[in-house]
Amino acid sequence: MSISPEQILVSSGTSPVMMLLFAVLLEEGDEVILSDPRYACYPNMVRFAGGVPVDVPVYEQDAFQFDPEAVRAHLTARTRAIMINSPSNPTGTLLSAERMAALAELGTPIISDEIYHGLVYEGRERSILEFTPDAFVLNGFSKQYAMTGLRLGYLIAPPAYMRPIQKLQQNFFISANSAAQQGGIAALQCAADDVARMKRTYDERRRYMLDRLRALGLGVAVEPTGAFYVFANARHLGQDSLSLAFDILEKAHLGVTPGIDFGPNGEGFLRFSYAAALDRIAEGMDRLEAYLASR
Ligand SMILES: Cc1ncc(COP(=O)(O)O)c(C=O)c1O
Structure with a gap:
């Protein structure tokens, strides 16, 4: 993928990025579609920003992955985003390219937590940005580079959202720790x-x-x-x-x-x-x- 630097915001892990994103994306009562089960913090983050998490069950026989038709049935006028996480915490399973494409076609922005990219043992992970530009990607250095305690992550967002998200980042956090950023650069360049x-x-x-x-x-x-x-x-x-x-x-x-x-x-x-x-x-x-x- 080729991403413009203007679309990337570096922060102190994907967790703060999630908080900033939901703060910008959600008004009181807006809905975010989550899989059930999913990473435990997602509903907390949505609620903290005044949003409503909407659970769509996923099943073990189906590798715990979203059925796009089940997601469609949960869309309302208040749905602001569909959250995906592939590979997933807690299930370790991947969302197929076909399902990603089908979810992208629903026309609702997708938030894709890609923090486990790089830790795939069979098959290949795909980025939601291969399927739609109407998406937010979360990623960081905690998993692939095992830099969890250094707190470094980033968001890729459509250009129109960058300025409001940057304003929140600058007010709340000012910047990601600069020593951690140097470590992140070293990881990207030398840790393959x-x-x-x-x-x-x-x-x-x-x-x-x-x-x-x-x-x-x-x-x-x-x-x-x-x-x-x-x-x-x-x-x-x-x-x-x-x-x-x-x-x-x-x-x-x-x-x-x-x-x-x-x-x-x-x-x-x-x-x-x-x-x-x-x-x-x-x-x-x-x-x-x-x-x-x-x-
Ligand atoms: C799916 C998922 N997203 C985000 C995080 C948090 O990552 P970070 O350390 O970048 O805040 C975790 C950590 O366990 C996770 O499993």
């Missing part, structure tokens, strides 16, 4: 080999974790092919994922995220992260195995 190595490592952990979880009877209908999460169906262990995650934490000393955190349709699932080292993942899976045996 490191990212390739890191990706191979993540892929090895992904395969290991999938095998272990399946052997323990946790369901993964469609394998995650991006990000660093497995969203496993644990409904046979109960309908209350928060209590289950808490029990696993208390008894096995293993941290997993309850599916309900990502929306009502995530209830009964557990999210496992493979951002930790392989020996720690192996230890975690051993503990989970012992926990399940003791139930």
Whole structure:
């Protein structure tokens, strides 16, 4: 893609960029379409700006991806944007090019959180800007470059929105940390080999974790092919994922995220992260195995 520098705003991570974007985009009562499940912070950000998050359920058999017709059925006169995230947190799955094109054709601006681009193990990630210019892209250095604590991210927006968003950025944050920006430039210029190595490592952990979880009877209908999460169906262990995650934490000393955190349709699932080292993942899976045996 060729993007004009005037369309890019650099800030202290994608999270502040999201806040600025929703502040500019939304009036009180405006709606934003979100998938259910989705990244836990999206509805909070929408509500903070006075907006209303509108959940459209997505299903494990369908790789937890938007069905454009279901999205269309939720569009109203107040819909300001459709939010997509591919690869996705919490599911690790990708939105196909066909679905991206179909969503773009709905004629509503799309906010595409592309923060897990670069961490894809099968297939290829696509940017929404390949399909429509009427889109906002969020990205940053927290995932692909593992620079999470340095707080660096950016927004690509249609030209008409840049000035109001820049004004908010300058009032609230002035600029992204300049040392972090130098680190970001170094990452873009020099870190390709490191990212390739890191990706191979993540892929090895992904395969290991999938095998272990399946052997323990946790369901993964469609394998995650991006990000660093497995969203496993644990409904046979109960309908209350928060209590289950808490029990696993208390008894096995293993941290997993309850599916309900990502929306009502995530209830009964557990999210496992493979951002930790392989020996720690192996230890975690051993503990989970012992926990399940003791139930
Ligand atoms: C989907 C998604 N978007 C955004 C973020 C936040 O990223 P940043 O560190 O750039 O604020 C995260 C972090 O977990 C995420 O998973």
